Amino acid sequence: xxxxxxxxxxxxxxxxxxxxxxxxxxxxxxxxxxxxxxxxxxxxxxxxxxxxxxxxxxxxxxxxxxxxxxxxxxxxxxxxxxxxxxxxxxxxxxxxxxxxxxxxxxxxxxxxxxxxxxxxxxxxxxxxxxxxxxxxxxxxxxxxxxxxxxxxxxxxxxxxxxxxxxxxxxxxxxxxxxxxxxxxxxxxxxxxxxxxxxxxxxxxxxxxxxxxxxxxxxxxxxxxxxxxxxxxxxxxxxxxxxxxxxxxxxxxxxxxxxxxxxxxxxxxxxxxxxxxxx
Amino acid sequence: xxxxxxxxxxxxxxxxxxxxxxxxxxxxxxxxxxxxxxxxxxxxxxxxxxxxxxxxxxxxxxxxxxxxxxxxxxxxxxxxxxxxxxxxxxxxxxxxxxxxxxxxxxxxxxxxxxxxxxxxxxxxxxxxxxxxxxxxxxxxxxxxxxxxxxxxxxxxxxxxxxxxxxxxxxxxxxxxxxxxxxxxxxxxxxxxxxxxxxxxxxxxxxxxxxxxxxxxxxxxxxxxxxxxxxxxxxxxxxxxxxxxxxxxxxxxxxxxxxxxxxxxxxxxxxxxxxxxxxxxxxxxxxxxxxxxxxxxxxxxxxxxxx
Ligand SMILES: [Zn+2]
Ligand SMILES: [Zn+2]
Ligand SMILES: [Zn+2]
Ligand SMILES: [Zn+2]
Numbered sequence: 337x338x339x340x341x342x343x344x345x346x347x348x349x350x351x352x353x354x355x356x357x358x359x360x361x362x363x364x365x366x367x368x369x370x371x372x373x374x375x376x377x378x379x380x381x382x383x384x385x386x387x388x389x390x391x392x393x394x395x396x397x398x399x400x401x402x403x404x405x406x407x408x409x410x411x412x413x414x415x416x417x418x419x420x421x422x423x424x425x426x427x428x429x430x431x432x433x434x435x436x437x438x439x440x441x442x443x444x445x446x447x448x449x450x451x452x453x454x455x456x457x458x459x460x461x462x463x464x465x466x467x468x469x470x471x472x473x474x475x476x477x478x479x480x481x482x483x484x485x486x487x488x489x490x491x492x493x494x495x496x497x498x499x500x501x502x503x504x505x506x507x508x509x510x511x512x513x514x515x516x517x518x519x520x521x522x523x524x525x526x527x528x529x530x531x532x533x534x535x536x537x538x539x540x541x542x543x544x545x546x547x548x549x550x551x552x553x554x555x556x557x558x559x560x561x562x563x564x565x566x567x568x569x570x571x572x573x574x575x576x577x578x579x580x581x582x583x584x585x586x587x588x589x590x591x592x593x594x595x596x597x598x599x600x601x602x603x604x605x606x607x608x609x610x611x612x613x614x
Numbered sequence: 615x616x617x618x619x620x621x622x623x624x625x626x627x628x629x630x631x632x633x634x635x636x637x638x639x640x641x642x643x644x645x646x647x648x649x650x651x652x653x654x655x656x657x658x659x660x661x662x663x664x665x666x667x668x669x670x671x672x673x674x675x676x677x678x679x680x681x682x683x684x685x686x687x688x689x690x691x692x693x694x695x696x697x698x699x700x701x702x703x704x705x706x707x708x709x710x711x712x713x714x715x716x717x718x719x720x721x722x723x724x725x726x727x728x729x730x731x732x733x734x735x736x737x738x739x740x741x742x743x744x745x746x747x748x749x750x751x752x753x754x755x756x757x758x759x760x761x762x763x764x765x766x767x768x769x770x771x772x773x774x775x776x777x778x779x780x781x782x783x784x785x786x787x788x789x790x791x792x793x794x795x796x797x798x799x800x801x802x803x804x805x806x807x808x809x810x811x812x813x814x815x816x817x818x819x820x821x822x823x824x825x826x827x828x829x830x831x832x833x834x835x836x837x838x839x840x841x842x843x844x845x846x847x848x849x850x851x852x853x854x855x856x857x858x859x860x861x862x863x864x865x866x867x868x869x870x871x872x873x874x875x876x877x878x879x880x881x882x883x884x885x886x887x888x889x890x891x892x893x894x895x896x897x898x899x900x901x902x903x904x905x906x907x908x909x910x911x912x913x914x915x916x917x918x919x920x
Contacts, residue, residue, distance in 0.1 A: 349638070356631055359629060360627075415626065448730075453687075456769040
């Protein structure tokens, strides 16, 4: 299984030359199996770049199929949806899978994003491709093509998001983004279970440990939370993800270096661009 | 009067190597008069950096900020929840927008800060936020700036603004389609529709009111999202070309046209070509054409002195 980060930034897309190496696009991660099955996680602005790359494949002819998992519906995880070009090509088939946000529905939330005030698309029904919105309860298991997926709710400030443990090609990738545990060194039981023995753990690293003191309760992790969980759960590799919009390339370099000095597990700063073999 | 461009991109923010020079953030322009009064045009993602600067500059001084919205498509409001002065108790943010038929403005703005989209709900924002309805054709005064709103041709309605202060003027015309092929109303357009006689009359009136509002304006910022060949494929998307903008301002006593709301697909190198091409075309009709880039500051002196 390969992983490619199309968007690694948290909260806000950042443009400019200080953000070129890690990238300024918001959350979007692609997984590809050896057999060619694809899965996309989140539709931040990074998804618009992925969309462009898809247009030269079967998606350009309206013959593409792609499942998309959503961690949650904060804008930085869905803002690429109205601009995902293969959605405008008849014949393409998409499944968007996510949990209902507390007190509302996934479909209603995405419809609201495309409501006429906000978007000239005026609703999901005007996307030319087939786009089905499917919900699951966090905690359930999903089988999608070659991917076996375990889901769980993890705390995110006053709400929660869905964490994923994704197995394919005998490898496991765990995605825990937009997550804040009761304390950085006390991951929830569900988060620990998703990460246990994973080959790669992709973890929220929005704050450096000093900045976290000011940001407690806002729903994101300091770098040390991912480092701690990676060690406790015995993962193969840790990818720091959901970088702060204020973190320049140089700042992320320092963050990764500091994290690496505290663990023997290989640590990388998630960066847009290359495919990584898990 | 100083005009600062904080976001010049249309549709969605575009990070990466291709947008380093012209900028990737979406619609946001700040107009500051000589007295220090400031009017913010649109609250796209460019608003975040402007908010950081305002919060830094003001120190402990509380302030009143005026944000004029052209319309509430995401690329014009997405920066609002990230506007730092909103998180300082005692600040006031006045938001002006067209009241659309279907909903109350506050609900629409409140909608973007629902917890499904953003962690802080509008009610929990510490600054005082007031909403004002804008009526095309009805002048308003904000501190020492005279503001004239006018209607534009864009899905679900959009409004432009002319700002007169310090003996000079600037106009903001974004987003808008031209006024000949499509009349945007409040429904989804999968392509071109046949225009009725009534549609043509409405379009003609809208164009005439726009031309009149822009007459004698020093600097006009215009939605020039498309190149002509792109417009030909997407005439129903609600955006114009630089040629269509020139058609409105040429011969209308406008000194300077600013190309704005760049398509997300236009890289810096393409933007250089667009800038050169329309500099020349503008010169041929007596209009100084400048292509907006993020961070650009234009000083507009009294008419005839700058
Ligand atoms: Zn996020
Ligand atoms: Zn979030
Ligand atoms: Zn726009
Ligand atoms: Zn628009």
